[in-house]
Amino acid sequence: MEWLVILTGVCLGSFLSLVSYRLPHGGKMAMARSQCPVCHTTLTPRDLVPVFSWLVHRGRCRHCQAPISWRYPAIELVTAAGLLAVYMSYGVSPQAVLLMVMTLALLVMMIVDFEHYIIPDEVQMTLALLAVAYHGLLGTHPAEPLAGALLGALIGWGLQTGYHRLRKRDGLGTGDVKFLAVAGLWLGAINLIPLLFFSGVLGVLTATLWQWLRRGALFPFGPALALSLWICVLWPRVPFFFFHWPALFLE
Ligand SMILES: [Zn+2]
Known part of the structure; x- marks a missing residue:
């Protein structure tokens, strides 16, 4: 197999x-x-x-x-x-099929963002629909993904405007903001925190790689977001561990 x-x-x-x-x-x-x-x-x-x-x-x-x-x-x-x-x-399993299609959509997103610095709306829509189907399959209460999407959009918008005010130039693309809403739809509100943490770390790595390859100050953030979402959705133990690791030392 x-x-x-x-x-x-x-x-x-x-x-x-x-x-x-x-x-x-x-x-x-x-x-x-x-x-x-x-x-x-x-x-x-x-x-x-x-x-x-x-x-x-x-x-x-x-x-x-x-x-x-x-x-x-x-x-x-x-x-x-x-x-x-x-x-x-x-x-x-049906879950595996959905997650495989999600993997393909995230890969398209990574490739396109690496080369063109955009995240196509077609990919965002596909990922959003897949998230709805996934929660339908798992029987999640709709409030959880909806709160996640709302918070994702809010955080994305906040980061974008905040960065723009501070540095007087664009930091986060609108595609990235939309993607944070889509990621919230997948993960729910709470697990957006580990997603932001992981994509921050991966983003720094991408920026370093971009500098090393001399491809300019502007680097794509989509691949870091995509990989973080993929890991958090596929292995829910990862975001769980993110919140609970201090407990390991207290026991
Ligand atoms: Zn030829």
Whole structure:
């Protein structure tokens, strides 16, 4: 079963590359990968086998030898790893299916934000609908996710305006503010605190990485938010531990 999940993962990963290419381009250049961007040769299934085609042809186009970005096999492998993590914790269940779709949506969000510094509304809507379905499945009282969404929006708006007042420039994008509302919908109000903590730490790491890569002072915050949400939703013990670790020393 693990191999089936990995295989599905790499195939979906190559689909995600396509989706995350299409979304910011408004659907234009629809078939980003089915022809070589350099020699325009139409690619056959042989060129499109996830990970393997890239490895076998040593990261080059089979026809013109133009280098093909390592990001394609990387996205395929990360997608497979993400789905495998869900399968390991939730097995084959309706919950697992929902969480796998959520994983895919978060990956699209990360890729697009890394490259274009935006979080598409399509992704936010998908994540919001998935959260509603997830709570429906678990039978959560609606007050909890609603309070979370409200608090998330409020915190996001507060951080955005606060930063703008203090530093006289934009710190948090509107996409990030909307995402905090969506994250609240998933987590409820209380667990937004560990989410903010983890995404703060991951945000500092992203900023350091951005400086190291010399990609400018502006760095995407979406990937840090996405990864934190993914961890907090998949393993509720993580936010639980965040609040309860002092108790371990008192016992
Ligand atoms: Zn080519």
